[in-house]
Amino acid sequence: MIDLLKDIFDNDILVKLVLSAPRRKSQEVKRIVIRPVIIGTGMMYQAELHFVNKVTHINMSSFEAADFTFDSVNSDFKQVNIFTTENDIQILANKPASPRITKKKPSMTREVLTHNKEKQYLISEGKPCDFLIKLGVMDESGKVFPKHYSKFRQINRFLEIVDDSVDIFDSSKTLKIIDFGCGKSYLTFALYYYFKILKGRKVQITGLDLKKNVIDLCNNISNELNYDELKFELGDIADYKDSGCDMVVTLHACDTATDYALINAVNWNSKLILSVPCCQHELFKQVKNKTLDPMLKHGIIKDKFTELITDGLRGLKLESKGYDVSMIEFTSLEHTSKNIMIKAVKNDKKTTAKMQKAQDEYERMKKEFNLKPCIDNLK
Structure with a gap:
């Protein structure tokens, strides 16, 4: 295994490497992502260490990166997914001395970080992108219009979040995605472009x-761009019926519309849910707590508190249904302060005990603040 790792780093063919499946529940680092970086005029490798509540970075040379990866597999992680310009490689190392290594055709293109850690965008400026031209974000030469540059960055930020979780999907099957409350659909078009054009899915x-x-x-x-597998429908999230979806997106669905989108996603057993809630008004009149009443008498504070507790309850409910949930800062396309994204990834190995713990915490919060949220409809 060490020879394989040295060849990858020494020959500069790495796109991304992901260390996952921690050997011990107690270990602090839960996941590591390694990518090539440019520091000054030289090539280095940056390890992104994911803890429960923070992310840190380490920059290394090629031989340091190979040794770091090898040591991490032996001591901390049971699985490595390596994406190179030549192959996709998976290493399963339940027993580090005899790892199982499989290879298949490459699925990712090269992305290199700059010296100031700004990632090269998945959709590059200066390269014409058909849907962005059509939507008025860039001109025919690929230059982004100054007034739409923040939108361009936000689209790429969204795709980076998607890109970090794309390996959970079976690449041999058609990927079914629904965007609830799609609005002007910048991100819906971006999803199609990312999966169909960039990834060939x-x-x-x-x-x-x-x-x-x-x-x-x-x-x-969509018709003008010949995006044949992308369609838009008129309908209400609460009443929407479908046989199932692999990925559900709901960005700025107002108030309980977010809950109905989450309920649909869980009932479909969707593998990935990305939700940026908006206008969490439902619980404003319900929330009561003797200890916090002196603070909650101020409407502006109560409103902010209601937003947080609403999304906190949603996260716990998703955890109780077998999802790994994280809250990510995500700046909206409409330049609103509603910038918390709920990212939920289905974990079929999540224990009944962990799911029950989340449900117990959910019930305790409801009781503590006298709440009956719409997400309760998720049974």
């Missing part, structure tokens, strides 16, 4: 919204 993507003029506009653009 089979996809079936649906955008759902209540505004007919928006749906008509998006369908027209």
Whole structure:
């Protein structure tokens, strides 16, 4: 295994390396991602160490990176997924002395970090991108219009979040995605472009919204771009019926519309849920707590507290249904302060005890603050 790792780093063919499946529940580092970086004029490798509540970075030379990866497998992690320009490689090392190594065709393109740790965008500036041109974000030469540069960055930020979880999907099957409350659909088009154009994946993507003029506009653009597996439908999240979806996106669905999207996603056993909630008003009149009443008498504080407790309850409910949940800072396309993303990844190995613990915490919070949230409809 060490010879394989040295060849990858020495020959400069690494795209991304992911160390996962911790050997011990108690270990502090839960996941490590290694990517090539440019520091000054030289190539280095940056390890991104994921703890429970923070992320740190280490920069290394090629031989240091090979040794670091090898030592990490032997001591801390049972699985390595390596994406290179030549192969995708998986190492299963339940027994470090006799790892099982498999290879298949490469699925990722090269991405290198700059010296100031700014990742090269998945959709590059200066390279014409058909949907961004059509939506007025860049011109025909690929130059991003100054007034839309923040939108360009936000689209790429969203795709980075998706890219970090793409390996959970079976690459041999058609990936079914729905975007609830898609609005102007910058990110819906971005999802299609990412999976279909950049990754060459089979996809079936649906955008759902209540505004007919928006749906008509998006369908027209999709047809003009020949995005054949991308369609837009008029409909309400609460009433939407489908046989199932691999990935559910709901960005800025207002108030309980977010809950109905999450309920649908769990009932479909979706592998990935990305949700940026908005307008969490439902619990504002319900929340009561004698200890916090002196603080909650101020409307602006109560409103912010309601937002946090609403999303906290949603996260616990998803955990109780077998999802690993994280809260990510995500700046919205509409320049709003609603920038917390709930990222939920289905974990089929999650124990009944952990799911029950999350449900118990959920019930305790409800009782403590006198709440009956809409997400309770998720049974």
